[in-house]
Amino acid sequence: MPRLLSRVLLSLAIIFIVFPGSASAQEASCAPDSRITEQFDNGAVWDLCWESRIRENLVLSDVHYTPPAGEPLRVLSSARLSQLHVAYDDSDVTYNDVTQFGLGGGFLLTLSAEDCPDGELLIIQSRPALCKWRSTAESGIQTANQTAKTQSLHLFSISQVGAYAYITSWTFYANGAMEPGIGATGALQRSGDDTSLPYGRVLEGDPDTLWLSHTHSYYWRLDFDLGDSAVDDVFTQTRYELTSAGTRAQRVEQFTTEQALRINPTEQVNWTIQADASTDSPAYVIEPIRSGHRFQRIDVEPHTDFDFFVTVANDCERFASQNARFNPDCLNDVLQFVDGQSIENQDLVVWNRVSFHHVPRNEDQRHMHTHWDGFVMKPRNVLTGTDGISDQANQAPMITPLDDRITKLDDPVHENLTATDANGDLILYTASGLPSGVSLNSQGHMHGTTDTQGSYSVTITALDDQSESTTTFQWTVNETGVARRKSGSTTLIGLAFLVASVAIRRRANLAVIRDTQH
Amino acid sequence: MKNKTHTALPAFKLLWLTPFLLVIVSLFIGQSARAQDTDCNDASVLQHTFASGASWSACAHVSEVHGLEVSHIAYRAPGDSSRSVMASVNVAQILLHYHDKANAEPQFSPSDSDTDDSVPSQTLRLNERTCDGEILGTDAQPDSFCSRIKNNRILAKFGQTPSLQSEAWEVYSVMLRESLTWNISWTFTEDGQIRPRVSVSGRPSRTQLDSQFSQNARNDIPRLTRASVLATWRLVPAMDTDAPDRIEQFDFPLDVAQGNRRAMQITPITQEALLQVEREQFRGWRIIDTTGAGYYMDPANQGYSYASNEYDWANYDVAITRYDACEQYASGNITSNDNGTCGAHLNDYVNAESLTDEVPVFWYSQSRQLTPGIEDWPVLSDVQIGFDLLPFDWTATSPFEVVE
Numbered sequence: 001m002p003r004l005l006s007r008v009l010l011s012l013a014i015i016f017i018v019f020p021g022s023a024s025a026q027e028a029s030c031a032p033d034s035r036i037t038e039q040f041d042n043g044a045v046w047d048l049c050w051e052s053r054i055r056e057n058l059v060l061s062d063v064h065y066t067p068p069a070g071e072p073l074r075v076l077s078s079a080r081l082s083q084l085h086v087a088y089d090d091s092d093v094t095y096n097d098v099t100q101f102g103l104g105g106g107f108l109l110t111l112s113a114e115d116c117p118d119g120e121l122l123i124i125q126s127r128p129a130l131c132k133w134r135s136t137a138e139s140g141i142q143t144a145n146q147t148a149k150t151q152s153l154h155l156f157s158i159s160q161v162g163a164y165a166y167i168t169s170w171t172f173y174a175n176g177a178m179e180p181g182i183g184a185t186g187a188l189q190r191s192g193d194d195t196s197l198p199y200g201r202v203l204e205g206d207p208d209t210l211w212l213s214h215t216h217s218y219y220w221r222l223d224f225d226l227g228d229s230a231v232d233d234v235f236t237q238t239r240y241e242l243t244s245a246g247t248r249a250q251r252v253e254q255f256t257t258e259q260a261l262r263i264n265p266t267e268q269v270n271w272t273i274q275a276d277a278s279t280d281s282p283a284y285v286i287e288p289i290r291s292g293h294r295f296q297r298i299d300v301e302p303h304t305d306f307d308f309f310v311t312v313a314n315d316c317e318r319f320a321s322q323n324a325r326f327n328p329d330c331l332n333d334v335l336q337f338v339d340g341q342s343i344e345n346q347d348l349v350v351w352n353r354v355s356f357h358h359v360p361r362n363e364d365q366r367h368m369h370t371h372w373d374g375f376v377m378k379p380r381n382v383l384t385g386t387d388g389i390s391d392q393a394n395q396a397p398m399i400t401p402l403d404d405r406i407t408k409l410d411d412p413v414h415e416n417l418t419a420t421d422a423n424g425d426l427i428l429y430t431a432s433g434l435p436s437g438v439s440l441n442s443q444g445h446m447h448g449t450t451d452t453q454g455s456y457s458v459t460i461t462a463l464d465d466q467s468e469s470t471t472t473f474q475w476t477v478n479e480t481g482v483a484r485r486k487s488g489s490t491t492l493i494g495l496a497f498l499v500a501s502v503a504i505r506r507r508a509n510l511a512v513i514r515d516t517q518h
Numbered sequence: 519m520k521n522k523t524h525t526a527l528p529a530f531k532l533l534w535l536t537p538f539l540l541v542i543v544s545l546f547i548g549q550s551a552r553a554q555d556t557d558c559n560d561a562s563v564l565q566h567t568f569a570s571g572a573s574w575s576a577c578a579h580v581s582e583v584h585g586l587e588v589s590h591i592a593y594r595a596p597g598d599s600s601r602s603v604m605a606s607v608n609v610a611q612i613l614l615h616y617h618d619k620a621n622a623e624p625q626f627s628p629s630d631s632d633t634d635d636s637v638p639s640q641t642l643r644l645n646e647r648t649c650d651g652e653i654l655g656t657d658a659q660p661d662s663f664c665s666r667i668k669n670n671r672i673l674a675k676f677g678q679t680p681s682l683q684s685e686a687w688e689v690y691s692v693m694l695r696e697s698l699t700w701n702i703s704w705t706f707t708e709d710g711q712i713r714p715r716v717s718v719s720g721r722p723s724r725t726q727l728d729s730q731f732s733q734n735a736r737n738d739i740p741r742l743t744r745a746s747v748l749a750t751w752r753l754v755p756a757m758d759t760d761a762p763d764r765i766e767q768f769d770f771p772l773d774v775a776q777g778n779r780r781a782m783q784i785t786p787i788t789q790e791a792l793l794q795v796e797r798e799q800f801r802g803w804r805i806i807d808t809t810g811a812g813y814y815m816d817p818a819n820q821g822y823s824y825a826s827n828e829y830d831w832a833n834y835d836v837a838i839t840r841y842d843a844c845e846q847y848a849s850g851n852i853t854s855n856d857n858g859t860c861g862a863h864l865n866d867y868v869n870a871e872s873l874t875d876e877v878p879v880f881w882y883s884q885s886r887q888l889t890p891g892i893e894d895w896p897v898l899s900d901v902q903i904g905f906d907l908l909p910f911d912w913t914a915t916s917p918f919e920v921v922e
Binding site: 118183242287428467 | 615617618619621639640648650668669671672673674675676678680683692694695696697701709717719720721723734744746768772774776777778780781782795798800802814816818819820821822825826827886887891892893894895896897899902910911913915916917918
């Protein structure tokens, strides 16, 4: 037995040496007071470790998500804000707040119950400085029968850097989405005496001061380790290319080397990190929605020409800019980190920038109202269906079958379709194949005027929140509204065939019920 | 800050109270406020006061076809009087453009009447399962919109002084079209912001075999067709005084030769125009009263660009037109009125007419994508489209001072 045990341990040691990046889908491993495990009403669990560092402040690690009735999924090895770049419009001063000052240590504010009214205060270096609270999010689902908002876990701390107070925030949703954010509040930082300059605004009651406009660029560093292995994640860029016909065709590009990329609103580009190369593996999608401001100052800071970066994980690469300030043997900024390395079978890190241009207004005196920035990472292939609805018991609606019909061209149509639902759900109706000029509204009113002759195969679907039933029938529109005769009289054989075909069609017209639950 | 009151009553039920209300209002705040003495006609009178004393008042009406429309919007900052902000706001069109189709499907269909039952979209009658707040409506449209109070998180924080927390008030209606739901929402924050939002959810029902245009959500269901959504809002400002408002375009172009400086350029919009967001220039727009009080529209979360072969106006982000009561919708507009004919769509409204001393109308569009995956079956996780209108020199300082 001892020999067997030693062989097993040796095998495990070999596996660990051969596959140093492998990470099993286990729970977060850290001291109990640095670990947060949050279970939601839907059964989903977020589990993570946290710490506060002098520069970055909140650093999350070993982030796992367990979907409702699912297995834990390792999502992130680590996640943090990696720079807070502030450039003033007069270009005289630029701050890199994370590396020049820091968001942790002495810059971290002690929080009180008023700062965290509905949550729990956690201790950072012997003082309450992290707020953890639960809420109902603004996102969810809306059907004809219910409104359901997903639950969310919020973590935030606040750092006072100069006049600004920055709220570093992370939100984890019960449906698997994640949202890093920054709230900027406090007071305006920089001003000038020359009020004639066009780089800011003079605010009411302070005629001799020009408060300077400026851009905040927030950079997040996200070390994804999706799934069981840290080294098989795949990064793709998806474009939706506009064709001359007016359609949009999806184009997916899998990258094999490190990348620096720009937001591309025209081609509706988004970015995906997948657990492995299979298209149905768990993934997270980032849609660059906050695309209204693009900061760039390429000649002095070339990295500002890009919004999104993918690099191979390297502990030496901590900050998006001024990285060498604390790591003299390392490269200095995120664009330099993109140096052509292969990202195949490597541990991937993505860096995402969001920018906001702040034009001072009277209301910024004396203290600014919080301005929030951030982005959402949406899960894909992580849940088994819509959160909050796919696990509910449900019976499909029953639609009343419709007979084949022949109607006259230009005849008006007004008909209310009917269906029943054992759960009492409101039923919605859709149709395909209706004659030209006729439409069906969502509550089952079929209406219009047939304007084109023809034979139409019509499918009507009645849906509740989870399932549906369909009925099909043949609708002929002609000039007379009666069946055409091919010859002067119907023969007995022909009549028999007609009766048989009608019987067969009637049988086919029985409603088909499909329960889309699983 | 917890809510104190929020009420909604059909306007006619309050008419007998009007003289008394006016006296009370004038006694307490010393100034008349336009929204409070405005007859909402058939719309509901809405009002909400936050614990800070900030309040909003408005009229709300749900069009069967176009969802929630809000008018006579007035905001009172703490310590301030109630002042008019918007004459009316509405969603002017939603284009749903399935990626396998050449053209978009306007979700607001042409109609000569809101009560015409031939239109394929309807307003959902709300109940306790579809409204987690107070269910409101009018006699004509009972249970047609929902009012609720939301946490608006930290309003302001400075140093070790306690945070100021805040709330927001949301009203929304839900429109059904085919199997999709369109939530049309207006949020009014305690600090004076207006947040229009459209979100789409419901059952995805369009399918397509070609993977260029469709998504494989699950192997046991057909591939679901992707789509782009373009939401267009129409804002008719009525800032502060009765004088017509102006609209200014703010640009901050990068001047590399000047050491990467960005000089602020303010361009008054003096005639009707179709305009674009310019990301590199941080372009934004201010609606401003003659007093200097105004609101700023920063397209920070502009999302994706939309392109249309069919609707030229949809290729632009912003349109500014001269107010015309019959120009209500970006497309599918009612094309006739008592005075003659109205345009059918936004392009018809932009005729380079002068905006001098005229009431301007601000039209703004944003685009998002629907890419239904497994998490969207059987119901789409909602996709939200929206923006913030920020008070900009509305008050001389923040009316919510952090106490030091």
